[in-house]
Amino acid sequence: MDILVVDDEQEIANLIKLYLEKEGFTVHLCRDGHQALQLAQTLQPDVVVLDLMLPGLDGLEVCAQIRQKPGDKDPYILMVTAKGEELDRIIGLSTGADDYLVKPFSPRELVARVRALLRRSLRQGGQTPQLQSPHFQLDPQQRLAMRSHPDAPPETLSLTTLEFDLLTTFVSYPGRVWTRPQLIEKLWGDDFYGDERIVDAHVARLRKKVEPDQAQPTFIKTVIGVGYKFEDDATPL
Numbered sequence: 001m002d003i004l005v006v007d008d009e010q011e012i013a014n015l016i017k018l019y020l021e022k023e024g025f026t027v028h029l030c031r032d033g034h035q036a037l038q039l040a041q042t043l044q045p046d047v048v049v050l051d052l053m054l055p056g057l058d059g060l061e062v063c064a065q066i067r068q069k070p071g072d073k074d075p076y077i078l079m080v081t082a083k084g085e086e087l088d089r090i091i092g093l094s095t096g097a098d099d100y101l102v103k104p105f106s107p108r109e110l111v112a113r114v115r116a117l118l119r120r121s122l123r124q125g126g127q128t129p130q131l132q133s134p135h136f137q138l139d140p141q142q143r144l145a146m147r148s149h150p151d152a153p154p155e156t157l158s159l160t161t162l163e164f165d166l167l168t169t170f171v172s173y174p175g176r177v178w179t180r181p182q183l184i185e186k187l188w189g190d191d192f193y194g195d196e197r198i199v200d201a202h203v204a205r206l207r208k209k210v211e212p213d214q215a216q217p218t219f220i221k222t223v224i225g226v227g228y229k230f231e232d233d234a235t236p237l
Contacts, residue, residue, distance in 0.1 A: 001118060002026045004045040006036040006062065007080070008054055012103075016049060019107040020114065033057025040066050044073045047114050050097070052081030060095050067096035067160065074160055076117040080105070096205070098162055100198075116188070131171045133232040135219070136210075138168055147210060162187065163206045170220060170230030179227040203228055 003020055007013040008031045017027045028043055030036050033056040040048060040062075048066065052059040063077055079097040099113055131138040137146045137154065143164055145157040159167065169178070169186055178186075180196040207214040221229055 001047070002028065002043055002045040003047045003049060003114065004028050004030070004036065004039055004043060004075075005049045006030050006033070006054065006059070007049070007051040008032065009051070015107055016110060019111050023111055023115075025114070031055070033059070033062045036062050037065055040075065041069075045075050046073060047076045047078060047117055049078050049080060049110070049114070052079060063097055064095040076161070078110070078113055078117065080110075096160060098160070116192075131168060133171050133174060135232050136167070136171055138164075138171055140168060157209055159206070159209060162202055163209065166202055166206055167210065170228075171232075174230055174232060177223050177226055177229045183227070199227075 001024075003025050005013055005016050005020075005027055007016070007029075010031070013029050013031070017029055020027045028039060028045070030039055031054075033054045035056075036048070036050070036054070037057070039045075050059045050063060054062070057065075059079060059081070063079065066075065066077065076099075077097045078099045078101060080101045080103060082103040098117055101110060101113060131140070135148050137148070138144070143161075145159055145164055145167060146154040147157055148154050157167075165187055166183070169183065180199040183199050184192050184196065203220060204214075207217055207220055210219055211217050219230055219232055221231060223229055
């Protein structure tokens with residue numbers, strides 16, 4: 001497994017590299033945002049450990065550009081920052097980060113987070129039938145998602161791994177109301193670290209890609225005080 005560590009603090013980067021290499025990972029280091037984008041394209045890492053505060057492009061912009069132009073691999077992104085405010089966490093997750101770690105942190109915790117991210121893909125084994133609703137077609141084996149339009153060819157959705165898993169969960173159980181803890185258990189299981197509000201950030205990102213009007217969601221609806229549910233009828237949009 002290849003991991004790209006992006007941090008301009010050399011001592012921290014070397015410490016992260018040391019602990020990850022002890023666990024058998026291949027680790028590449030870089031210190032600025034522009035180089036991070038180049039290496040993400042050429043190396044195709046499985047995970048990017050990305051510091052928020054970087055020279056050149058900051059971590060938020062790097063994260064957003066990686067998500068906009070994924071290569072053969074769509075890497076998991078673990079964002080690391082010295083800032084602990086809730087707003088920073090939400091902004092980081094909304095740009096495409098999969099998890100968030102605040103400095104100072106234990107190197108062992110970082111390794112555990114990386115392993116937790118990588119275990120997500122291992123849960124997708126087995127033959128899974130295709131899923132379909134009036135406006136969505138999902139192929140879990142190929143990890144392809146398409147949305148139907150009344151007067152145009154189906155649209156292939158560009159989803160991150162977690163967004164695809166979240167949409168799959170919703171489409172599999174139309175009408176079911178999911179609480180945040182239930183979605184966390186379904187998507188992360190025992191590998192979850194952090195705040196329940198991570199669910200809100202990922203739902204918001206998914207809505208941007210699947211809803212005709214994300215301000216008034218048609219498919220992924222908020223159930224006030226509870227969580228979310230998915231509804232899809234045959235009415236053309």
